[in-house]
Amino acid sequence: MSVGIRHDDLRRRNRAMVISAVRRAGQPSRTEIAATTGLSHSTISAISSDLIQEGILTESKASETVSLKRGRPQVGLSLNPEAAAVLAVVLSLNSLSVAVIDYAGQVIAEEQRRLDTLTMSRDELIGECVAIVRRRLEDPDLDVQSVARIALAIQGITDSHARAMLWSPITPQTNIAFADILEREFGIPAIMENDCNMMAVALRWRDPDRYRDDFIAILLSHGIGMGLVLKGELFTGTHSSGGEFGHMIHRPGGALCRCGRRGCVEAYAGNYAIWRNARQLSENAEPVADVSDAEMRALATRARETDGPEREAYRKAGEALGFGLGSLFALIDPAPVAMVGASAAAFDLIEPALREAIAQTAGGQHSDSISFDTEPNELPLIREGCAMRALSFVDQEIFAPGAQGKSGTIRKHVA
Amino acid sequence: MSVGIRHDDLRRRNRAMVISAVRRAGQPSRTEIAATTGLSHSTISAISSDLIQEGILTESKASETVSLKRGRPQVGLSLNPEAAAVLAVVLSLNSLSVAVIDYAGQVIAEEQRRLDTLTMSRDELIGECVAIVRRRLEDPDLDVQSVARIALAIQGITDSHARAMLWSPITPQTNIAFADILEREFGIPAIMENDCNMMAVALRWRDPDRYRDDFIAILLSHGIGMGLVLKGELFTGTHSSGGEFGHMIHRPGGALCRCGRRGCVEAYAGNYAIWRNARQLSENAEPVADVSDAEMRALATRARETDGPEREAYRKAGEALGFGLGSLFALIDPAPVAMVGASAAAFDLIEPALREAIAQTAGGQHSDSISFDTEPNELPLIREGCAMRALSFVDQEIFAPGAQGKSGTIRKHVA
DNA sequence: CAGTGTTTTTTCGAGGCTCGAAAAAATAAG
DNA sequence: CTTATTTTTTCGAGCCTCGAAAAAACACTG
Structure with a gap:
């Protein structure tokens, strides 16, 4: 109330x-x-x-x-850059990175590590995250007092209160309350966010002209993720981070998805799906754990050269993305789209089939006006989003404390 | 800003x-x-x-x-009931109704007319709406001065500023700025809303315990519509009323939809689709203009009696709705659902396949916790939603005038 | 039936906040 | 050096909300 x-x-x-x-x-x-x-x-x-x-x-x-x-x-x-500092931690497949950002938004330190997230135990995963944060906090150049917030982004589903990872493709572990763990460990307020949502936040800061009130950021990577801003606010699910575009159903009972279900958009457009189709494996073939960027680049090169199964694989990816976007547009109307991630570099292979599919959907009549941007490098974007989110928190909750729209619920997700 | x-x-x-x-x-x-x-x-x-x-x-x-x-x-x-009055106008297939509601929310007069909306010209359609409103306003029992707002709901797509109907299945006409027309005619502020959105607004008022912050209202009728409330706010598209659940893609390239596209949820779950499948017509058969409620009831009865094409038609409808809901749940997480409209009376035939489909989607893990309510009569609900919306406007913009919006833009869509 | 206790509602002065107007400050142009 | 111009600060006025206390309206009790 x-x-x-x-x-x-x-x-x-x-x-x-x-x-x-x-x-x-x-x-x-x-x-x-x-x-x-x-x-x-x-x-x-x-x-x-x-x-x-x-x-x-x-x-x-x-x-x-x-x-x-x-x-x-x-x-x-x-x-005042010295007014505070925040930490942005990004945990993705086989990689963990952290950056210290001053109050003015400048990165003042960073560190990146390679991990084998898929095989790590729960404690190892948590331990690595805690350790990398601790190393940054122990940096003598940094005034620990001033660190006001930690924002952690992860590929996968987080809860709508920004406390925990619920499920992630980068690890078999589930339900890790990273935000609570870091808060307990360091006594610094922490939040846990979905990586694609942070991409959207960052895009809004980077280019407020193009990405203002309504836009879509889609991560084309091993999996398919989405960050969505509607009416100027970050869109989240009712219980989780939501916006699981990759798991909208493209073909009921269709190709096997990494999530175990069938026919998801991701099961046609994720790297593993493109790889699977390019190799002409069955749609029922178990998704591979990872496909290297180099291998994907090779696939794309081959698809550009000859009209073989590689090209068809990208076509299928485009079709799945197109029908998925079409369904999405039925709900929210068309909006500018940013394609982010390694496979965005192969968007030329994806776009024709994607547009053809959209033309057959509710987005059809606006097909021409829908524009796509590509940004192959997702990590800096995610980190930037985390930083901005953490800094916004400092702006609002620490430097202007008090009743910030306390409408029963804890907080509003403002991009 | x-x-x-x-x-x-x-x-x-x-x-x-x-x-x-x-x-x-x-x-x-x-x-x-x-x-x-x-x-x-x-x-x-x-x-x-x-x-x-x-x-x-x-x-x-x-x-x-x-x-x-x-x-x-x-x-x-x-x-104070006499503080103001509002008009709720509902325009649906072959039917036009109006109600006068006092400030306390009581209906003080109403009128309903049957029309042949599908064949009427643009001017006739507008004329009928203007005429029915004029008759109410000329009622000697009514103090015209006190009529503060007219809210008009229509099946179909309206623009996000609540000014115009953009497209509607009940008429071949498009882009009729009903709100502007009524305002010009009577000098009373008017809004034009989507019928399903008004259903959602009404459900929230009727049963705030069940329908509080996040829920879905689905209209099962000749077409399929949806009203969605997320985080306590009515969900709309960026340009239009949005939420066109019925036109999410169920099967790419599939059955012919009334909208001219293929594979929409509605092309399997709308009355005409159920009727088409029950008659074992081709999926490409042109959708019929209308199926009477009596005919649909007969279909449902037959489906309950024997395991024939009628039952299969309802099964397909459930499947389409289930996969559609599954895709929706991937975006917003599961939420309570109200099934509204004549076909909600046949929900027993739809539910098994629907649940089976959901179980194969992102909503799957919560399949059991998803609950469905049914409400066969949509008109009172739509009218109630219109009334509440108009009254909220009076509450806020007339009786507490001034800078309502905390953001530069005028905020309108509050459920 | 008068007195007492309890709860709701109003009254009143204090403290804060924003605003407009005017003053002060800081610079360019002549 | 004087004048014009623009930005920033200062100051009193006008509201608004709040807490405390008073007033109001009733139930209970002997």
Whole structure:
């Protein structure tokens, strides 16, 4: 049940608004902030002087902003990089990475490790994650006090409260409450997010013009994932991270999917599925655990050269993605799509069949207006999304604490 | 870009909060309102005395609330029925209905007409709608001044701004801006909504325990429609009303759908599809325009009696609905489902195959926990949803006017 | 039936917040 | 050096919400 607005919430919300305006704009003047927030100059002046006093914002040197206009020059406000730091941890198939990001969003340290996630035990997996975080926190260059948040992204399904991994293709383990584990271990608030959702968050920051209120990020990798932003908000399921586009049903009773079910989109468009079809194996053949990027590149090259089973495999992938997107578009209407991941480099092979399939679906009439971007490198995107999410948390819950839309439920997922 | 909170927004929002608390609770005392809104007694007292002064709320007679407790008895506050009135217009296949509803939500007049919507011209269709509204407004018993809003629901796709019908199965006409037309004609704000979305809104009001934050309402009728509430908000597409569950793809290239495409869920589960399969016609056979309820009942009876093509037709319908729901559940996770419409009476024939199909999809692991309610009569539900939506508008935009949206854009879609 | 206890509702002053107007500050142009 | 222009701060006014206390309205008790 929604709750009334108390008088003191007002300041807190407007503080958060100012911080978020600075984060978005980079180095806005007080006047610009007043314009974007709609608040009066007096209010902005009061709030920003508070924030500067508290070390959250800093005034840029006057010399930096070369003004060509007459009048008193604007003083740019920016986030104080030392106000806080966050950790972004990304756990994906056979790889674990961490980055330390300052409050202004700059990466100040990072580390990456190769693991054999598929065979590791539960404790080993947790241990590695804890260890890599600990190493970063013990870095003498880092003021541990200032680390305000850890965001961990994983391929797979997380719960809707951002506490736990429920299921993941990168490990046979299930239900690991990474967020709780890290919080207990380090006493730092942590969240556990789905990798594709973080991709979507990052795309929104990177290119707010293209990826504003409604868009889709699809991960074309060993599996198929999706991050979806609708009406400016990250879309999640009711209980889990949701948006399991790869497991929408393409053909009832069809090809065997890695999840054990049949006919999922992923069972036609995941790397293992393309590989399986390229080798002309049965649709019932057990999905292989991993296909190297090199092997996929070779497959794509061969598909471009000759009209053989490789090309057909990509065609089938495109068809599955197209009908899947068509079904999705029946629900949410068409929206810009970003294709992310290694196989996005082979999107030229996928696109024709994909568009042909979409044309046969609810997205059909807009088929031409649907545009696809490709971004082959998912890891930086995921990391960036984690960082932004963690920083947004610091902005809102730490530097503008109090009743942030506490509508019964804990938190809203704002991209 | 989100916008700051001005000082005067505070009162407006809290006014809206109080009104909405009264609408939800029926006859709450000031103390109860204070509890549910979290505002202080002083504030509630001030706001409610304003609202009573303005004729929006009324105090219930003390005698009505028989208090068994000691102390000063609570005074129930209720909506003043005369504060405003709204019109709910429902346009469906061959039928047009209107109801006048007072501010407290009671129907005070209604009218229903049979039309031949499929053959009517654009002007005739518009004319009938305008005429039926005009007749209600000219009713001498009604104070026209008080009519604050018209809500019109239609089977089919509406635009996301609730202004126009874009496409509808009940007429060959497209792009009729009913909301604008009615506004121009009568000078009363109007909205145009999708019928299934209104069903969802109504279910939420009827049974907030079962249908709270996440649920699905599916209309099983000549076509298949869906209304979806996620995280307490009505789900709509980015450009249109969206949620076109019936046109998700069940079998690529499969049965011919009324929309002209192939393999849609509706092409297996709509009345015309069940009828087509029961008659063992080809999947490519042109969908019939209408199947009478009596005919569908006969089909269902026969399906219950003998294991013939009728039973198989219902089985196929269940399968299509099940795989469709499975795909949907991959995106949003399982949620309670209400099956609405005449064919919901045959849900016993549909359910086994439906559950079997779901079990093969992402909803599979929760198959048992998914529960279905049935409600054969959709019209009252749609009308109720329209009424609630129109009344919510009056609550918020008229009786608590000002900057409602906390974001720059005008927010409209709140269930 | 008057007094007492209990619960609800209103009243009232205090404290905060935002706003508009005016002042102050900082620079370019003349 | 003066004037024009733009940004930022200051200050008083006007609201709003809150807590505490008072007032109101009833049940219970002897």
